[in-house]
Amino acid sequence: MPENIEQFYRSVDERVSELESRHGERLNCRKGCSSCCVDGITVFEFEAENIRSKHAELLKNGSPHPEGACAFLDSEGACRIYEDRPYVCRTQGLPLRWLDELEGRTVEYRDICPLNEEGDEPLESIGPEDCLTLGEFEGRLAHLENIRSDGRSRRISLRDLFSNS
Ligand code: SF4
Numbered sequence: 001m002p003e004n005i006e007q008f009y010r011s012v013d014e015r016v017s018e019l020e021s022r023h024g025e026r027l028n029c030r031k032g033c034s035s036c037c038v039d040g041i042t043v044f045e046f047e048a049e050n051i052r053s054k055h056a057e058l059l060k061n062g063s064p065h066p067e068g069a070c071a072f073l074d075s076e077g078a079c080r081i082y083e084d085r086p087y088v089c090r091t092q093g094l095p096l097r098w099l100d101e102l103e104g105r106t107v108e109y110r111d112i113c114p115l116n117e118e119g120d121e122p123l124e125s126i127g128p129e130d131c132l133t134l135g136e137f138e139g140r141l142a143h144l145e146n147i148r149s150d151g152r153s154r155r156i157s158l159r160d161l162f163s164n165s
Contacts, residue, residue: 002147003140005050012090012137019094022130026119029093034077036092036113037070042155043086044145051161054084064162071159086158087141095126098134 003011020027043051052059058080064071072080079085097110110123110131117123145153159165 002144005046005144008137008140008144009087009090012087015132015137016090016094019130019132023095023116023119026116027093028115029113032077033115034069034073034079035115037073037077037079037089039067039069039071039159041070041086041088041158043088043158044141045154045156046141046145046148047086048156048161049148051081051084051086051158055081059161060163062162062164064159064165067159071162071165087137091132091137095123095131096134097128097131 062080065073070079072085074080079089093113093116095110095112095116097108099106099108101107108128110126112123142153
């Protein structure tokens with residue numbers, strides 16, 4: 001039996017919580033800080049279905065945030081679907097690392113929100129186990145979407161979920 005969306009989000013949140021404990025001092029993420037809530041985010045249909053099923057009233061009668069920021073932001077800069085926000089929103093602000101191939105070599109890249117750059121340890125010195133390594137969760141999410149869509153996965157813009165978009 002494949003995991004459902006709640007199980008998937010729970011396991012993402014557990015990993016995020018571990019990393020937040022490890023990096024608490026440098027993380028400035030808080031309600032109202034919405035610089036990573038950019039416009040144009042898309043999600044797999046698998047995640048869109050979850051938002052539709054839990055926020056039908058908002059999507060039918062609510063208005064999206066004006067263009068230029070995520071449609072789900074409210075006027076105070078808070079997320080109106082916070083408990084059900086997509087995967088990509090759950091990992092923002094953490095030290096991220098990913099591996100890529102460059103000229104036959106595996107190269108590691110890292111990134112962090114500029115607001116969380118300052119810390120007692122430079123980003124490049126943090127142990128790999130203390131970064132969120134991209135790939136595993138994305139692979140699981142893509143797998144769940146493939147099962148749902150029978151191999152015909154598609155992405156939906158968050159803004160397009162609103163009837164009034
Ligand atoms: S869904 Fe919520 S957390 Fe994600 S970008 Fe939009 S407002 Fe921000």
